[in-house]
Amino acid sequence: MFDRQTIHAEPVTLANYATYIQDAANRYQNEIWGRTRYGQAKRRVREYYFGGSQVRRTLLGAPVPAYVMFVTDGGTWGDVPETVEQVRSSSYEALFWQFMAIGGKVDSPRPQKFEGRRRPAGRREFQLLEGLDDLGNRYVDNADFFAVQDLGKMTDEELYELLMTEYPGWLTQARAKGLLPISA
Structure with missing residues (x-):
């Protein structure tokens, strides 16, 4: 949490x-x-799974992947550079981020692209998460994003499809690039 x-x-x-x-x-x-801090949460996840949250530009493979469902109902406050760096650094680790925005602040299924260095303004509360989905300069594409107004109106199948949109491709890419062992 x-x-x-x-x-x-x-x-x-x-x-x-x-x-x-x-x-x-x-x-x-x-x-x-209080005020949501995405970067701090990402740092704690990396520390838990990989023992540190420092800037990384070298591989740190693992025998099994970490699939992290990052669920939020609000944008981040003031830690955009750390948030971006945590996702970029974790692209060198066996870690996949599934960003899911929920609730009343969601105003479109896929907000506008954003890769800025400060908190987005206006109605597009989750532009940063959308931008992290398409962030450049990563070792592997280790993130996906979707937004929903009301999870209760979705079927299990619809939710599962959204949760698995990019993950299978990431598994293939992570194996090919040495983050995960090649499966038999």
């Missing part, structure tokens, strides 16, 4: 999935609500 800080919350399980979000919001309500 993240907002102005990050919290390593308990995992989602079959026993708690139905109430997980509401339970977590209640449990951490005084700790996380």
Whole structure:
């Protein structure tokens, strides 16, 4: 969970999935609500899976990939350069980012492209995430983005299709470039 800080919350399980979000919001309500920091959250993910979050321009392979669902209902505040660098550096690691924007601030399924250095202004709250999907100067394309107004109006199949749009291609590319072992 993240907002102005990050919290390593308990995992989602079959026993708690139905109430997980509401339970977590209640449990951490005084700790996380504030100004969202994407870069800080990405840094913590990289530290968890790869032991560090420094700038990386050399390969750090792994026996299995990390698929990270990065779900947010708001844009980032003030940490765009760190956010961009965390995605660029993680392209040298066996890590795939699936960005999913949800809720009332979503005003189109694919907002305009953006690769700026400051927080986007205006109605397009998720332009940075869209820009990260198409970010240049990466070792592999390690990110995808989609936005939905209401997850409750989607079928499981529709959601799965969105979650898997670019991931299979990333797996192939990551294996070919040495981030993951070639499978038998």
